[in-house]
Structure formats: structure tokens, C-alpha cells
Amino acid sequence: ALPESGKVAWKAPSNIALVKYWGKKENQIPANPSISFTLDACATRTTLSFQKKETTSKFSFDLYLDGKPKADFKPKIEVFFDRIAEYVPFVKEYHFVIETSNSFPHSSGIASSASGMSALALCLMDLERHMQPNMDPSFFMRKASFLARLGSGSACRSLEGDLVVWGKHESIEGSSNLFGLKYPYKVHDNFKHYHDTILLVDKGEKQVSSTVGHNLMHGHPFAEERFKQAYHNLTSLQTILESGDLEEFVKVVESEALTLHAMMMSSNPYFILMKPNTLEIINKIWGFRKETGMPVCFTLDAGANVHVLYPESIKDSVIQFIQDELVAHCDNGHYICDRIGTGAKEL
Numbered sequence: 001a002l003p004e005s006g007k008v009a010w011k012a013p014s015n016i017a018l019v020k021y022w023g024k025k026e027n028q029i030p031a032n033p034s035i036s037f038t039l040d041a042c043a044t045r046t047t048l049s050f051q052k053k054e055t056t057s058k059f060s061f062d063l064y065l066d067g068k069p070k071a072d073f074k075p076k077i078e079v080f081f082d083r084i085a086e087y088v089p090f091v092k093e094y095h096f097v098i099e100t101s102n103s104f105p106h107s108s109g110i111a112s113s114a115s116g117m118s119a120l121a122l123c124l125m126d127l128e129r130h131m132q133p134n135m136d137p138s139f140f141m142r143k144a145s146f147l148a149r150l151g152s153g154s155a156c157r158s159l160e161g162d163l164v165v166w167g168k169h170e171s172i173e174g175s176s177n178l179f180g181l182k183y184p185y186k187v188h189d190n191f192k193h194y195h196d197t198i199l200l201v202d203k204g205e206k207q208v209s210s211t212v213g214h215n216l217m218h219g220h221p222f223a224e225e226r227f228k229q230a231y232h233n234l235t236s237l238q239t240i241l242e243s244g245d246l247e248e249f250v251k252v253v254e255s256e257a258l259t260l261h262a263m264m265m266s267s268n269p270y271f272i273l274m275k276p277n278t279l280e281i282i283n284k285i286w287g288f289r290k291e292t293g294m295p296v297c298f299t300l301d302a303g304a305n306v307h308v309l310y311p312e313s314i315k316d317s318v319i320q321f322i323q324d325e326l327v328a329h330c331d332n333g334h335y336i337c338d339r340i341g342t343g344a345k346e347l
């Protein structure tokens with residue numbers, strides 16, 4: 001039976017892709033498989049309060065970000081509810097109050113859609129579990145990831161740690177286009193406790209949404225080659241994750257980031273999301289790597305901010321380098337020290 005009312009709460013992390021998802025088919029099916037590190041510090045906390053209502057014709061919810069009503073996020077949640085209603089029909093039976101907050105500042109240029117949609121999907125699955133107390137934990141996570149994908153593609157990689165694959169790949173057993181899969185193979189110790197220091201180059205709103213960006217891959221002259229390349233890069237990364245070859249890791253990860261932006265620069269219409277300081281930082285990272293031989297590298301999301309990735313073993317030197325050389329290129333000197341995390345938590 002449906003519970004009358006109640007409250008559930010989850011904290012879900014953000015993630016950073018190593019092999020990028022850029023381009024999709026109908027129903028949020030990715031054009032190529034991707035893999036990401038789950039983050040730790042960058043996360044969304046969401047409380048979902050639910051109360052049975054009389055009419056079931058429409059979705060009904062209030063949304064608060066940091067305690068303040070947030071009207072401009074409502075259409076995105078409407079679309080999300082509309083897409084998932086088929087799989088969680090009870091969403092029409094309740095009035096919801098969604099209270100959400102992010103650990104990172106809203107105007108940081110860090111997308112909250114992955115952690116936000118993941119946290120909300122987990123809350124909804126928690127409510128479904130109220131109705132089916134014997135639900136299998138792996139079914140719970142898989143369906144939550146499936147729902148999160150319908151909110152924002154990359155959100156399906158934001159539930160578990162520490163590496164997640166999304167998209168069908170021949171050599172990764174259990175991988176699927178429909179949900180994220182915790183990377184199922186042993187990973188070399190070099191990748192344990194990996195760090196991601198996020199340099200906030202531009203805290204403004206994105207000029208081009210990822211929805212628009214994905215759509216521009218339809219009819220993109222290089223799309224098919226790009227999808228093949230991503231597939232092959234995931235094959236290479238699989239070998240690298242096993243062997244612990246950090247030099248090869250750096251090559252694949254940086255190439256993926258630059259190719260993502262190259263797709264944006266060669267679409268119709270074309271656009272550039274990097275800023276001068278993005279390039280300054282990239283050049284300094286290359287200089288530092290050449291000088292010291294240390295396997296520190298960068299990756300980029302659909303924005304100007306730079307994620308600096310490095311293993312635990314060189315942490316002290318890299319943080320020193322970031323403080324001495326890179327922070328000057330950040331917006332107001334802002335950066336976030338994050339690392340690989342273990343996944344979402346019930347609150």
C-alpha cells in the first residue's frame with residue numbers, strides 16, 4: 001500500500017568523466033559509452049517530503065534550493081517527472097516538497113544536474129522501497145540510476161563509487177545504455193585515492209546548455225568518428241586501469257577533454273566554452289609535467305573550469321604547484337579540493 005506521508009533524504013555526489021559522453025539518441029541513450037570518477041566533496045543533499053493527494057491528474061511539487069523557493073528549476077523537474085511516471089507511477093499520487101542544497105556554490109560553474117538528479121532519483125526509489133520493503137539493494141541502485149539518467153544523462157554515473165561506466169561496451173560485462181554500472185574490474189592501486197582539484201575559472205552560467213550541445217552532435221561532420229574514438233578510448237582505459245600506467249592515463253584523459261571541446265568548436269553553430277585562463281592553466285600543467293615528470297593532468301566539463309587530476313603519491317608537490325602557479329588564474333582565486341568518493345549516502 002502507498003504510505004500516506006513521510007520524508008526521505010539522500011546525499012549524492014558529482015562526477016567527472018574520463019571518457020566523455022557528448023551526443024545522444026532518443027530516450028537519453030548515449031551515442032557512446034563513458035566512464036567517470038565519482039567525486040566526494042562536491043555533492044547535493046535532497047530531502048523529499050511526500051503527502052498523498054486527492055487528484056492524480058498532474059504532478060504537484062514545491063522546490064527549495066538552500067531554503068528558498070526555486071521557480072526556475074521547476075520546468076526541468078516537470079520534464080523529469082513526465083519521463084519517469086511510466087516507471088514510478090506513484091509520483092502522480094503525491095504532493096512533494098523537494099528541499100535541496102549543494103556543497104559547492106551555485107554560481108561556481110559546477111553543474112549540479114548530475115548530483116541533483118541522482119539525489120532526487122534515490123529519494124524516489126526510497127519511497128518505492130517503502131512500498132516494497134524487501135527490494136533487492138542492487139535493483140534499488142540500478143533503477144535509481146535508470147531514473148537519474150532520464151533526468152540528466154551523466155546523473156546515472158553519480159550514485160556509486162569510485163568509477164562508473166555508462167553505455168554498452170563489449171569488453172565491460174554488465175554495461176548498459178540504460179544505467180550506470182560500478183566499474184566491475186580490479187583497479188590498480190595507482191588510482192586509489194585519486195585527487196581532483198577543481199579550478200574555478202569562470203563562475204558564470206553556461207552560455208550553451210548540455211542539451212543543446214548534445215543535439216548539435218546530430219549532423220555533426222565528425223560525430224561518427226568521435227563516437228568510435230570514445231569507444232576505443234574506453235577500451236584503452238580498461239587496460240590502463242588494470243596496469244596502473246599513469247602516462248597512458250594522462251594521454252587518454254586529456255585527449256578526451258580536448259576532443260569534447262573540439263566537437264563544440266566544430267559544430268554548427270560553433271561555440272567555445274574555454275576561457276583564456278583555461279588555456280593558461282593547461283599550458284602551465286604541461287610545463288610542470290615536462291619539468292617534473294609527474295603524472296598530473298587536466299580534464300574539462302562543458303565549461304571553462306579545469307579539473308586537475310593526480311594520484312595520492314604526488315599530492316604535496318601538486319598542491320604546492322597549484323597554489324603557486326594556477327590559483328592566480330582562478331576567478332577570485334577560488335578552487336575546490338576534491339577526490340574520488342565512495343558514492344551516495346542515505347541521510
Ligand code: PMV
Nearest residue numbers: 017020021152153154210302
Ligand atoms: O548529463 P548531461 O546531459 O549534462 O551531459 C554532460 C556531458 C559532459 O559533462 C560534458 C560529459 C560527461 O560525460 O559528463
